[in-house]
Amino acid sequence: MSELTQLYQESILDHHRRPRNPGCLPDATHSSEGHNPLCGDRVTITARVADARVLGVCCEARGCALCRASGSMLTEAVLGLTLSEVSDLAARFCAAVGAPGARTPATSVEPSDSEQARLGPLLALAEVRNFPSRIRCATLSWDVLRAALGIG
Amino acid sequence: MSMSEGTAALRRDFPALSQHIHGHRLVYLDNAATTQKPQCVIDETVRCYTEYCANVHRGAHTLGARASAAYDGARAAVQRLLAAEHVDEIVFFGGCTAAINFVARAWGDEHVGPGDEVCVSELEHHSNLLPWQELCKRRGARLRVIPIDERGELRLDVYAEWLSPRTKLVAVAHVSNALGTVNPVAEMIRLAHGVGARVLVDGAQAVSRQPVDVCALDCDFYAFSGHKLYGPFGIGALYARRELLAGMPPVATGGGMVEQVESERSSFASAPQRFEAGTPNLAGASGLGCAIGYVERVGLNAIMAHDRALVAHARRALARQPGVQLIGTADDALGVVSFVVEGIHPHDLSTVLDQAGVAIRAGHHCAQLVMRHFDVLATVRASFALYNDESDVDALVLGLAQARAVFGA
Numbered sequence: 001m002s003e004l005t006q007l008y009q010e011s012i013l014d015h016h017r018r019p020r021n022p023g024c025l026p027d028a029t030h031s032s033e034g035h036n037p038l039c040g041d042r043v044t045i046t047a048r049v050a051d052a053r054v055l056g057v058c059c060e061a062r063g064c065a066l067c068r069a070s071g072s073m074l075t076e077a078v079l080g081l082t083l084s085e086v087s088d089l090a091a092r093f094c095a096a097v098g099a100p101g102a103r104t105p106a107t108s109v110e111p112s113d114s115e116q117a118r119l120g121p122l123l124a125l126a127e128v129r130n131f132p133s134r135i136r137c138a139t140l141s142w143d144v145l146r147a148a149l150g151i152g
Numbered sequence: 153m154s155m156s157e158g159t160a161a162l163r164r165d166f167p168a169l170s171q172h173i174h175g176h177r178l179v180y181l182d183n184a185a186t187t188q189k190p191q192c193v194i195d196e197t198v199r200c201y202t203e204y205c206a207n208v209h210r211g212a213h214t215l216g217a218r219a220s221a222a223y224d225g226a227r228a229a230v231q232r233l234l235a236a237e238h239v240d241e242i243v244f245f246g247g248c249t250a251a252i253n254f255v256a257r258a259w260g261d262e263h264v265g266p267g268d269e270v271c272v273s274e275l276e277h278h279s280n281l282l283p284w285q286e287l288c289k290r291r292g293a294r295l296r297v298i299p300i301d302e303r304g305e306l307r308l309d310v311y312a313e314w315l316s317p318r319t320k321l322v323a324v325a326h327v328s329n330a331l332g333t334v335n336p337v338a339e340m341i342r343l344a345h346g347v348g349a350r351v352l353v354d355g356a357q358a359v360s361r362q363p364v365d366v367c368a369l370d371c372d373f374y375a376f377s378g379h380k381l382y383g384p385f386g387i388g389a390l391y392a393r394r395e396l397l398a399g400m401p402p403v404a405t406g407g408g409m410v411e412q413v414e415s416e417r418s419s420f421a422s423a424p425q426r427f428e429a430g431t432p433n434l435a436g437a438s439g440l441g442c443a444i445g446y447v448e449r450v451g452l453n454a455i456m457a458h459d460r461a462l463v464a465h466a467r468r469a470l471a472r473q474p475g476v477q478l479i480g481t482a483d484d485a486l487g488v489v490s491f492v493v494e495g496i497h498p499h500d501l502s503t504v505l506d507q508a509g510v511a512i513r514a515g516h517h518c519a520q521l522v523m524r525h526f527d528v529l530a531t532v533r534a535s536f537a538l539y540n541d542e543s544d545v546d547a548l549v550l551g552l553a554q555a556r557a558v559f560g561a
Contacts, residue, residue, distance in 0.1 A: 040529035064497035
C-alpha cells in the first residue's frame with residue numbers, strides 16, 4: 001500500500017474531493033477543453049487574462065482523482081502569474097511528473113531541492129512518474145490550460 | 153489439460169501467469185483485450201522460425217513444403233473451429249478489424265448504395281462500427297444503430313421493425329466486449345435473411361468462449377482475432393460464404409494472389425488466395441492453429457459452462473459490495489463483468505488493483521456508444537478466460553475493499 005499512499009497523498013485526495021475553483025469563470029477571456037481518449041476524462045479551463053497576467057482561472061474536470069486534483073491545484077498555482085511564468089511552471093510540472101516530451105528532460109529521478117521549491121504544492125503529483133499509465137491524468141489540465149492561453 | 157482437472161492445472165499451461173506483480177500472484181482479468189498464451193502456442197511460433205521459416209506456397213524446397221503444410225493446416229483448424237463447410241471459405245487477415253474493414257470494402261462498396269441501410273447495434277466495438285460508418289459515408293447509405301435496453305440487451309423489437317428491403321447488411325457482435333451480452337445472432341440472421349440482407353457477425357469475444365457453427369447460424373460473414381483466442385498477435389480470420397467470396401474483388405493486390413500477370417491486366421487467383429496478397433503471417437497462422445487445438449482439447453462446451461458460471465459468481469460477489477453498480481446485466485452473458493463504483497473513478501481503481509496484482513481494464517472499451525447509453529465516461533471491466541476462477545474474483549473484491557480504504561468511499 002505504500003506506493004499507493006505516495007500516489008494518493010492526502011492533499012491530492014483533498015483536492016479531488018473538494019476541487020478549488022470548479023465550474024466556469026463568468027468573465028473569462030480565454031477557454032479550452034480537452035479530453036483523454038483512453039479513459040474519457042474531460043477538462044474545461046476558463047481564465048481571465050489582462051496585461052499578460054492570469055487574474056482568474058477555473059477548472060471543471062470530469063475524471064479520475066489525479067485528473068481532478070491536478071486541475072484543482074493548477075487553478076491555485078497559476079493565479080496571479082504572468083503568461084511566461086505559467087508557461088515555465090507548466091513545463092517544470094510536466095517534467096516533474098515524467099511527461100514524455102516535456103521541455104525539461106523527463107527523468108525518473110526525484111526533482112531537485114530547488115525544483116521542489118519552485119513546484120510547491122504541485123510536487124504532490126510528482127509521484128505519478130512512477131505510474132506511467134497515469135502521467136496523462138496529471139498533465140491533461142496543464143495541456144488544456146496552455147491551449148486556452150495560447151502558450152507553448 | 154482439461155477443465156475437469158481444474159483451472160490451477162490449466163494456469164500452468166500459461167507461463168505469463170506464474171509472474172508476480174508488485175509482490176502478488178498475477179490475477180489477469182483483462183482477457184477481453186487479449187488472452188495470455190499457452191506454452192504450446194509460444195513453442196509453435198518459435199518452431200516456425202526455427203524449423204519451417206520459408207515462404208508459403210512458393211518454394212519447392214523442404215522448408216517451403218513444411219511452411220505451406222503448416223499454413224494450410226492452420227486454415228483447416230479455423231474451418232474446424234467455425235464448422236465451416238469449405239476450407240476455402242476461410243481468409244486470413246491481420247485481425248478482426250482488418251477482416252471487417254475488408255468486408256466493408258470488398259462486399260460493401262459493391263452491394264450498398266444510396267438509400268440503402270446498414271444495421272449495427274449500440275453494443276458494437278468501434279471496429280464493427282467505424283468501417284460501416286465510413287462505408288455509409290462513401291456510398292450515401294444510412295447507418296441504423298439498434299438500441300439496447302437498461303440491461304444491455306439488444307432491442308429485437310426495434311431491429312425487427314427496422315428491417316426492410318432497403319437493409320443490405322446487418323453487422324453485429326456475437327458477444328459484447330463491453331458488457332458480455334450474448335446477442336441472439338441466430339434469430340437476427342433469420343430475420344435479416346427474410347428481407348434479403350446479409351449478416352456479418354463479429355466473433356472476437358465469442359470464439360474463445362463458446363462453440364461456433366457458422367452453418368447452423370446461417371451467417372454470411374464471421375470474423376475473429378487470434379490473440380483473443382490464446383493465439384499470437386497479428387493474425388485473424390474471416391469466414392465468408394463461398395458464393396459471396398466468389399463475387400468479391402481483391403482489396404489488396406500483389407504477390408501470391410494472381411493467376412496470370414501481363415503488363416496491362418492480370419487475372420486473380422480464386423478465394424482465399426485472392427484476398428491474401430503478400431507473404432502471409434505464417435508464425436501467426438501456425439500459432440493460431442495451435443491455439444485452436446488447445447481450446448479444442450480443453451473443450452469449448454466446458455469452457456462456456458465455466459465462463460457462464462464465473463460471470464454469474466462475479467456479478468453476485470460484486471453486487472454485494474457497497475457502492476458497486478453493475479453495468480450490463482443481460483440474462484445471457486459471457487466473459488465480461490462491467491461495473492462502476494460510487495466515489496472511485498475506474499482509472500483510480502485500476503491503479504489500486506494493479507498494486508494488488510489484479511489486471512483489469514478501465515475505460516470505454518472502444519465502445520463509446522455503450523458508455524453513452526449508460527451515461528458513464530468509463531467502466532471497470534473484468535473479463536475472464538479459461539484459466540480464471542472464483543479465487544480471481546475474490547482477489548478483485550479484496551482489491552476493491554483496499555480502494556475504498558484509500559478513497560474513503
